Amino acid sequence: MKTALHWFRRDLRITDNTALWQAYTEGDRLVAAFCWDEAILKSPDVGPARVHFLLRSLEALSRNLESLGHRLIVRHGPPEQVIPGLAHEVGADAVFVNRDYEPYSVARDRRVAEALAGRGIVLRSHKDSVIHEEREVLTRTGTVFSVFTPYSRAWKARPVSWPVPRLGPPKAPPPVVPSLPLPADARELGHPLAQEVFPAGERAGLEALDRFLEARVFDYDHGRNVLSLEPGTSQLSPHLRFGTLGIRTVLERLQSARAKAPTAAGQKSCDTWLSELIWREFYLQILSNHPRVATGAFRPEYERIQWEGTDAQFEAWCAGQTGYPIVDAAMRCLAATGWMHNRLRMIVAMFLTKDLLVSWQRGERHFMRTLVDGDLAANNGGWQWSAGCGTDAAPYFRIFNPVTQAEKCDPDGSFVRRWVPELRDAPSDCVHAPWNRPLFLTKSRYASPIVQHDIQRGRCLAMYQAVKGASTEPRTPDTLDE
Numbered sequence: 397m398k399t400a401l402h403w404f405r406r407d408l409r410i411t412d413n414t415a416l417w418q419a420y421t422e423g424d425r426l427v428a429a430f431c432w433d434e435a436i437l438k439s440p441d442v443g444p445a446r447v448h449f450l451l452r453s454l455e456a457l458s459r460n461l462e463s464l465g466h467r468l469i470v471r472h473g474p475p476e477q478v479i480p481g482l483a484h485e486v487g488a489d490a491v492f493v494n495r496d497y498e499p500y501s502v503a504r505d506r507r508v509a510e511a512l513a514g515r516g517i518v519l520r521s522h523k524d525s526v527i528h529e530e531r532e533v534l535t536r537t538g539t540v541f542s543v544f545t546p547y548s549r550a551w552k553a554r555p556v557s558w559p560v561p562r563l564g565p566p567k568a569p570p571p572v573v574p575s576l577p578l579p580a581d582a583r584e585l586g587h588p589l590a591q592e593v594f595p596a597g598e599r600a601g602l603e604a605l606d607r608f609l610e611a612r613v614f615d616y617d618h619g620r621n622v623l624s625l626e627p628g629t630s631q632l633s634p635h636l637r638f639g640t641l642g643i644r645t646v647l648e649r650l651q652s653a654r655a656k657a658p659t660a661a662g663q664k665s666c667d668t669w670l671s672e673l674i675w676r677e678f679y680l681q682i683l684s685n686h687p688r689v690a691t692g693a694f695r696p697e698y699e700r701i702q703w704e705g706t707d708a709q710f711e712a713w714c715a716g717q718t719g720y721p722i723v724d725a726a727m728r729c730l731a732a733t734g735w736m737h738n739r740l741r742m743i744v745a746m747f748l749t750k751d752l753l754v755s756w757q758r759g760e761r762h763f764m765r766t767l768v769d770g771d772l773a774a775n776n777g778g779w780q781w782s783a784g785c786g787t788d789a790a791p792y793f794r795i796f797n798p799v800t801q802a803e804k805c806d807p808d809g810s811f812v813r814r815w816v817p818e819l820r821d822a823p824s825d826c827v828h829a830p831w832n833r834p835l836f837l838t839k840s841r842y843a844s845p846i847v848q849h850d851i852q853r854g855r856c857l858a859m860y861q862a863v864k865g866a867s868t869e870p871r872t873p874d875t876l877d878e
């Protein structure tokens with residue numbers, strides 16, 4: 397009898413799971429396993445919001461497996477010992493995994509494959525978390541794209557794969573081997589309790605997808621740029637990050653939704669949303685082809701920037717005490733919920749790097765620790781884009797003005813009022829710039845701005861130009877504020 401062991405990592409679902417389906421169909425007996433890896437749990441990049449989401453997703457996965465008659469075997473320890481040990485214990489012929497492209501995971505999987513090979517067991521890895529991976533989307537000369545628009549065009553020209561079937565009942569009873577109970581909450585894993593913002597698990601992911609595709613996707617072009625109580629974006633990123641939702645399922649359902657779009661504008665919004673999913677793959681292929689971005693700027697000259705910002709300024713940014721209402725509201729929302737809207741991520745990242753002149757890498761780390769969807773590839777890509785040192789054509793002299801940005805995405809100030817109680821009674825004409833009403837500012841006890849945007853913009857340009865050279869000076873003032 398052939399025994400196939402499926403090792404779950406960032407694919408916590410039983411539907412549309414490539415490696416799980418392969419293990420199920422190729423083996424006579426399926427063993428499903430998860431391994432708590434201390435190197436990940438104790439990493440300074442991992443925080444309570446993500447651990448909480450992971451734990452709840454694992455509970456759901458375990459229930460889903462049990463409902464079919466399977467069992468999730470949970471172990472704890474270094475995967476290069478645990479997985480080969482378990483494979484040996486259950487008599488597995490092969491271990492099945494879905495590929496993970498982060499540098500740590502690539503090195504880990506290499507160690508696991510070597511240890512398995514030592515016992516005569518093969519590690520079978522599958523593409524699953526993306527439609528097109530690593531070196532599948534290439535330029536005409538066979539190189540990796542480093543600019544999004546042509547990458548996206550080439551991505552769309554390739555055929556898309558469709559979902560694989562849902563796991564079926566066991567063909568043979570699961571083995572009787574010891575398994576650890578899942579911890580009751582994040583505290584047992586060394587993390588504080590986190591507030592649950594998004595329901596976790598496979599069913600929650602599918603429901604969130606269907607809710608979004610029912611109507612909101614048709615207004616995405618507008619909704620993604622404004623902050624409102626009813627979210628204008630899908631909020632699926634934690635599900636895509638932990639694989640509680642399969643990307644092929646997302647694309648299949650998006651295609652059906654697009655066919656039912658009530659207007660041409662609705663169809664266009666569906667296409668815009670598809671582009672966001674392609675951004676996700678763009679940054680993943682950048683990380684897997686250029687793993688050095690995990691520790692440095694994509695454009696090496698930016699490594700030489702002498703960041704002038706202080707620890708106190710960085711701490712004020714983290715605490716939402718900069719005196720810039722939209723920045724503070726966004727950072728307080730992040731601290732309380734583990735979530736931040738994409739537009740706000742761009743605003744606060746630009747503010748940290750280009751107003752406070754603090755290294756993007758400090759912000760990147762803070763985001764990784766705090767975000768429920770913290771994902772190395774997307775987060776690194778987002779930070780390098782905001783700092784202007786990344787792959788994209790976005791120039792370093794693109795500097796957001798936090799006040800005009802706030803007026804566009806939070807026109808009535810309701811987001812700021814919700815997260816910055818000091819400004820709850822702010823008159824509408826100054827909620828985004830309370831310093832324009834000095835008497836109100838004093839009475840509100842809200843912080844005064846810790847820097848002056850116009851002055852910092854000049855300092856930022858000088859700081860970047862020092863490493864770039866004079867040839868890349870801004871062309872017109874219009875390029876400064878977007």
Ligand SMILES: Cc1cc2nc3c(=O)[nH]c(=O)nc-3n(C[C@H](O)[C@H](O)[C@H](O)COP(=O)(O)OP(=O)(O)OC[C@H]3O[C@@H](n4cnc5c(N)ncnc54)[C@H](O)[C@@H]3O)c2cc1C
Nearest residue numbers: 629630631632633672676738741769770771774775778779
């Ligand atoms: C500084 C910064 C840091 C970021 N850090 C992360 C992160 O740690 N994890 C993360 O998933 N995204 C990150 N993003 C990208 C983006 O902000 C989030 O994916 C998005 O806000 C998630 O909300 P949503 O699911 O409602 O997105 P939607 O607008 O509904 O988009 C659908 C999906 O597309 C993907 N996506 C959308 N925009 C991007 C993008 N710019 N880059 C990569 N993928 C994208 C996400 O998987 C998202 O769930 C970051 C962006 C910036 C500017």
